[in-house]
Amino acid sequence: MKNYFACLILGLVILEGCQSKAEETNKEAPQKITVVNEVEQKAEVQKVTNNAATILSKKEVPILCYHNIKNFDASAGPMTKVYSVKPADFAAQMKALSVAGYHTILPAQLYEYLVHDGPLPSKPIMITFDDTRGEQYSIGAAEMEKYGFKGVFFVMTVSINRPNYLSKEQIKELSDxxxxxxAHTWDHHMVTKYSGDDWNTQLVKPKAKxxxxxxxxxxYFAYPFGLWNTAAIPEIKKSGYQMAFILSTKRDSIDPLYTIRRMIVSGTWNTEGMMKATESTFTK
Known part of the structure; x- marks a missing residue:
């Protein structure tokens, strides 16, 4: 009997000790969580936000701009030759970019790099497409997928579901x-000529659609023909766009995020010429 009471008392002492240690541990846990939260909050407060001058001083990421991916012959007009790349040439260019070690990035990553000094992969590049052409899906996206590349498709909404243009289903699949x-406006009218309700028609409604x-x-938004003016930028901001893309012209010194440079890939270039142009156009 004495042994029974001795064991019982010993068990109660051990149990009380365990409970005390558990209570002490529970008291410490909230303090640890608080410390972690404070560190996270401080990190958020200390996040870099670059001004326009700093953004302009950063090394540019090469951004390629494609339009048509189709065959043409020597008799084709100069505009066709500049704005069209043959399917075989496009395939060769994607392979060359992959072999050279390029990694595609998307606009959100570019924004973080420019504004918050976010990280980029080695040899970043952005591949973009204008004007909603159907072969951008059937040839462009399919060829890029071979190398794990992703792209940006600037859509003019008037063309959706028309013959030889992107369908709603293809646009959805590209996104998914x-x-x-x-966005690339409703019907490709140049931004420099907008007035009145044009801003709603060309900027707001296409975004919503x-x-x-x-x-x-x-x-994100791309200017038709790459043409822009300072009057357009406040309207683009007001319409809810975070960045806007031009072509290979001078950026705005006040709003560089709304004048991101791109390079049209000409159908007159061979693959070696395209690679050289990519390096020289975006080298500061």
Missing amino acids: TGNVIA LEEITGTPVS
Whole structure:
């Protein structure tokens, strides 16, 4: 009997000790969580936000701009030759970029790099497409997929579902498979001629339509013909776009995020010429 009471008392002492240690551990846990949260909050407060001058001073990421991917012959007009790349040449260019070690990035990553000094992969590049052509899906996206490349498709919404243009289903699939769908106005009228309700027609409504199709925010815009003026930038901002893309002309010193440079890939270049142009155009 004595042994029974001795064991009982010993068990109660051990249990009380365990409970005390558990209570001490529980008291310490909230303090540890608080410390972690404070560190996270400080990191958020200390996040870099670059001004326009700093953004302009950063090394540019090469951004390629494709339009048509189709065959043409020597008798084709100069505009066709500049704005069209033959399918075999496009395939060779994607392979050359991969072999050279390029990695595609998308606009959100470019924004973080420019504004918050976010990281980039080695040899970053962005591949973009204008004007909603159907072969950008059937040839462009399919060829890029071989190398794990993703692209940005700037869509003019008047063309959706027309023959030889992207369908709603193709736009949705491009978005769902990791590409970015962005706006290129309703009908490709140049921004420098807008007035009155043009801003709503060409900026606001296309954005809403593409968001309805993709189910994701549309935050990027490309100027038709690459033409822009300072009067357009406040309207583009007001319409909810985070960045806007021009061609290989001078960027705006006040709003460089709304004048991101791109290079048209000409159909008159061979693969070696395209690679050299990519390096020289974006080298500061």
